[in-house]
Structure formats: structure tokens, C-alpha cells
Amino acid sequence: MATLLRGEVPVILQPAGTAQYKGAYCPPGVPFAEVRRGPFDGKADIMARPDADGELPKVMTFGSGAVVYEYDGKDPKGRAVYRYAPRLSPSHRGVMDGVAEVYADHKLKQAGEQR
Structure with a gap:
């Protein structure tokens, strides 16, 4: 774990909750549970610094703002919880289209094996 500077709060990144994923893009054939997954879920080696009012940042961005x-x-451990926000992530649609391709390929392979 990194050393905390004065005022910093440890952060954990988590999958999207209902507030974050409701209305997010999900292509046909992909289970909606896939929408919740963020590329950095579980990462816990991040710190957040409160602003002058003591408030933590409302959002954190990664990948040059793509996520x-x-x-x-x-x-309960006092860590700030940040949840993946698919509706706010510019890369979400492209990632989900890629996930849809994987699901479609898998379905085709299964159909071919059953012949």
C-alpha cells in the first residue's frame, strides 16, 4: 500500500452499481451483467485528495479520460469507493461491441460443435 500524504484517502475501484449502469449501452446477445464491469475494478493502490471543502472528487478518469x-x-474500511460509470465512459460502447463479438464467436463455435 502506498504511503498516504496528509488528507489523502485510500480508494478502491468497484463494478458499476444501479445508479451508474442504468440506461447504459448493452448490445444484443450480451448479458447486462457485463455492463457493470470496469477495466480497473478491484484496483486499490490509488489515493484521492479532498478539495479545500473536504469533498472528494466526484469522478476519477483513466486512460486519458476514456474510462x-x-x-x-x-x-467499512474507510476507503473511498469509486464505481465504474459506463454512461460517462467514452470507451464503453467500443468495449461492449468487442464483448458482443466474443459472445457471438463463442455461440458460433458451440453451434459448430453440436453438429
């Missing part, structure tokens, strides 16, 4: 995580309170 967004939204603040969702603190967990």
Missing part, C-alpha cells in the same frame, strides 16, 4: 469511475461513498 470514468464515479464516487459512491466510503466502505
